[in-house]
Amino acid sequence: MGFTIPADTELALRLGVFLAVFAALALWERAAPARTLRLARLVRWRANLGLAVVNTLVLRVVLPGSALAFAALAADEGWGLLNRVELPDWAAVLAGVVILDLVIYFQHVLFHSVPALARLHAVHHADPDFDLTTGIRFHPLEIVLSALIKFAAIAALGAPVLAVLVFEILLNATAMFNHSNVSLPAWLEPWVRGVLVTPDMHRTHHSVIEVERNSNYGFCLSVWDRWLGTYTLAPKGELDIGLSGWRNPGAVATLRGVLRMPFTSQGV
Numbered sequence: 001m002g003f004t005i006p007a008d009t010e011l012a013l014r015l016g017v018f019l020a021v022f023a024a025l026a027l028w029e030r031a032a033p034a035r036t037l038r039l040a041r042l043v044r045w046r047a048n049l050g051l052a053v054v055n056t057l058v059l060r061v062v063l064p065g066s067a068l069a070f071a072a073l074a075a076d077e078g079w080g081l082l083n084r085v086e087l088p089d090w091a092a093v094l095a096g097v098v099i100l101d102l103v104i105y106f107q108h109v110l111f112h113s114v115p116a117l118a119r120l121h122a123v124h125h126a127d128p129d130f131d132l133t134t135g136i137r138f139h140p141l142e143i144v145l146s147a148l149i150k151f152a153a154i155a156a157l158g159a160p161v162l163a164v165l166v167f168e169i170l171l172n173a174t175a176m177f178n179h180s181n182v183s184l185p186a187w188l189e190p191w192v193r194g195v196l197v198t199p200d201m202h203r204t205h206h207s208v209i210e211v212e213r214n215s216n217y218g219f220c221l222s223v224w225d226r227w228l229g230t231y232t233l234a235p236k237g238e239l240d241i242g243l244s245g246w247r248n249p250g251a252v253a254t255l256r257g258v259l260r261m262p263f264t265s266q267g268v
């Protein structure tokens with residue numbers, strides 16, 4: 001399909017949605033926080049937002065272009081399943097978004113299962129609190145590996161450019177939403193959770209208890225955990241967030257600390 005979008009329009013669109021969702025969730029967290037935070041917001045936000053800035057710069061240096069540009073290349077070259085089968089445009093876009101979300105689910109399982117990858121992913125879990133900035137808190141090496149997996153998935157799938165654009169915006173927005181320090185109203189939560197990962201569902205994934213941490217891997221659609229047997233309804237007892245071996249704020253709540261974290265064992 002011929003959909004293309006100029007790089008500066010893509011950037012403006014993504015940045016605009018990011019800032020709007022960030023502002024709305026930050027106001028919601030302030031008005032009705034689900035939990036009391038351990039550390040001052042300013043301290044953690046400096047580390048978490050600092051990581052997001054580092055990650056943006058690293059991706060610009062390491063990758064030759066965006067995922068969208070790569071999807072356009074795949075379409076031109078006829079790479080991947082969806083560029084070889086005849087589907088209506090809407091069905092190809094829907095299939096692209098849903099399958100990319102499934103790939104992210106398996107990637108998350110992988111980052112919990114392989115010890116070297118788990119050391120990188122521990123940066124995400126060592127956040128002693130859980131708020132919208134946790135959703136963008138990842139070590140740069142995890143971000144680079146995730147981007148390579150995403151590029152491979154786009155090529156294998158032949159994901160349409162529009163599917164990649166929708167997916168990128170959706171993943172960014174839902175990652176901030178499902179990490180936010182809020183709870184949906186009790187009557188609404190189960191309905192939303194039927195389709196999307198909610199903050200209460202993903203918060204369980206940040207439990208210090210290993211069996212709870214190794215569940216609820218989904219980022220956008222909640223169905224993968226239910227269908228693939230990794231779903232936990234709620235934590236067993238009082239939820240404690242973070243990693244029990246990583247409690248020192250100097251190690252887990254500073255930019256220098258989190259960048260060094262996978263290469264050190266000095267956490268407590």
Ligand SMILES: [Zn+2]
Pocket residue numbers: 108112121124125205
């Ligand atoms: Zn995880």
Ligand SMILES: [Zn+2]
Pocket residue numbers: 124134135179202205206
């Ligand atoms: Zn998380």
